[in-house]
Amino acid sequence: MLPAFAVACATATDPEPTAAPPRPTPDSGRPPTTDARRSTSTTERPAPDPTDAEPTPEPPERTEQPHETGPEPTEAQPEMRTPAPGGRQEIVDRWSGVAPTAWGTQIAGLVEHVGGGAAIALTLDACGGPGGSGVDEAVLALLEREEMAATLFLNYRWIEANPRTFDRLAGNPLFELANHGTRHLPLSVNGRDAYGIGGTQSAAEAVDEVGTNHDRLTELTGRRPRWFRPGTAHYDDVAAQIVREVGEQPTGFAVNGDLGATAPAATVTSAMVATPPGGIVLAHMNQPGSGTAAGLEAALPTLRAQGRRFVRLSDA
Numbered sequence: 001m002l003p004a005f006a007v008a009c010a011t012a013t014d015p016e017p018t019a020a021p022p023r024p025t026p027d028s029g030r031p032p033t034t035d036a037r038r039s040t041s042t043t044e045r046p047a048p049d050p051t052d053a054e055p056t057p058e059p060p061e062r063t064e065q066p067h068e069t070g071p072e073p074t075e076a077q078p079e080m081r082t083p084a085p086g087g088r089q090e091i092v093d094r095w096s097g098v099a100p101t102a103w104g105t106q107i108a109g110l111v112e113h114v115g116g117g118a119a120i121a122l123t124l125d126a127c128g129g130p131g132g133s134g135v136d137e138a139v140l141a142l143l144e145r146e147e148m149a150a151t152l153f154l155n156y157r158w159i160e161a162n163p164r165t166f167d168r169l170a171g172n173p174l175f176e177l178a179n180h181g182t183r184h185l186p187l188s189v190n191g192r193d194a195y196g197i198g199g200t201q202s203a204a205e206a207v208d209e210v211g212t213n214h215d216r217l218t219e220l221t222g223r224r225p226r227w228f229r230p231g232t233a234h235y236d237d238v239a240a241q242i243v244r245e246v247g248e249q250p251t252g253f254a255v256n257g258d259l260g261a262t263a264p265a266a267t268v269t270s271a272m273v274a275t276p277p278g279g280i281v282l283a284h285m286n287q288p289g290s291g292t293a294a295g296l297e298a299a300l301p302t303l304r305a306q307g308r309r310f311v312r313l314s315d316a
């Protein structure tokens with residue numbers, strides 16, 4: 001067994017800006033920073049331009065009772081206690097010094113569709129950290145009331161801040177829980193940034209960004225999460241391979257459903273009804289007051305008339 005190792009908590013700057021059309025950031029959690037234009041996506045599609053984004057409101061940090069087991073939520077110090085499949089050090093050694101050749105939210109090999117046909121794979125990110133640990137109860141209530149299956153990508157910090165909500169979600173078979181990283185960083189092996197947010201700096205940091213929350217979710221649920229999406233949804237190709245070797249699938253999206261929780265309801269509805277067969281929709285469940293819930297709800301009559309059905313990623 002390998003020794004445990006610690007990962008520093010994220011700083012006060014939550015690594016997830018908001019965004020605006022035409023190609024906004026897919027993942028929110030924090031108002032944009034002034035240096036957000038430093039994004040350097042090399043994907044074929046235009047890079048997100050978050051500088052026009054409307055800042056999302058800062059929700060108050062929630063204080064809940066801790067999980068029945070596990071550390072105090074406010075003093076979480078991520079620690080990887082179980083080596084990843086294949087062994088953490090083996091993965092680090094294999095990829096240290098290997099230069100990536102692709103970067104962005106749509107690099108080759110990311111899972112963007114599952115199944116096909118009538119399936120819609122709704123995924124909801126919970127980003128965690130300052131300004132990102134809220135709970136959009138309107139979204140969760142809608143999913144529960146309408147029995148909409150979804151995959152919830154939970155960040156380590158969000159889990160620690162919301163233990164009771166976590167337990168509620170983990171106990172509902174409508175939902176599959178997935179991994180939204182530990183410090184919520186772009187997943188890089190050389191510190192590449194997205195929206196001015198520095199990514200993980202090395203293969204070792206990339207392994208820990210995936211593996212620490214992988215272990216936490218496994219500890220809390222008894223199941224290993226199968227799907228990973230990093231903060232800002234940016235990967236390089238080496239880091240995406242590291243995700244696979246830790247035991248998860250690097251996940252992207254086919255539809256940017258709520259533009260980092262900044263979109264008005266009508267925009268969310270339009271995005272939802274245009275979901276391609278089996279498309280993964282990216283939206284958020286950590287920004288109360290966003291247009292996400294209303295937009296999802298307004299899309300339901302059309303989607304149901306079309307015979308569309310919501311699936312969890314592992315259902316397809």
Ligand SMILES: [Zn+2]
Nearest residue numbers: 027125127231
């Ligand atoms: Zn996020």
